[in-house]
Amino acid sequence: MKPRHRDTGAGRPPSCPYCLRPSRFLASSAPLYHGHDYGPVYVCEPCGAWVGCHRGTERPLGRLANAELRRAKVQAHDAFDRVWRSGDDHPRARGEAYRRLAELLGIEPSQCHIGMMDVEDCRRVVEACTREALTPRPPGRRE
Numbered sequence: 001m002k003p004r005h006r007d008t009g010a011g012r013p014p015s016c017p018y019c020l021r022p023s024r025f026l027a028s029s030a031p032l033y034h035g036h037d038y039g040p041v042y043v044c045e046p047c048g049a050w051v052g053c054h055r056g057t058e059r060p061l062g063r064l065a066n067a068e069l070r071r072a073k074v075q076a077h078d079a080f081d082r083v084w085r086s087g088d089d090h091p092r093a094r095g096e097a098y099r100r101l102a103e104l105l106g107i108e109p110s111q112c113h114i115g116m117m118d119v120e121d122c123r124r125v126v127e128a129c130t131r132e133a134l135t136p137r138p139p140g141r142r143e
């Protein structure tokens, strides 16, 4: 399928946090995900940055993320998931791990979402999950 962009009428596209230019709306994210369409996205091609939309809308989920930030988020999620998945009681463990993480980062639990973090926050998550030994076993990778 060919990527199409169009005027959304749903407000102006968010500006790219890296170059500060307005992003471009794509009705399909298939070109970004090897043919898998995860819904509409806002992209900044020069920066290789994009952000998805809330399901069924053309409202961006947050800020545009470039390759570095996307990688950082994956690493933060990996590190964090190891924490709560290592518990016996998963659903509870996840909530508690998030609370603990928010404490370690010094932010409100309600603001503690890896999806909303920048590269620096993501690094702190990885560091906290390792250094504070929230996991019974440290991750195999060392910095």
Ligand SMILES: [Zn+2]
Pocket (backbone or CB within 6 Å): 016, 017, 018, 019, 020, 021, 044, 045, 046, 047, 049
């Ligand atoms: Zn840009």
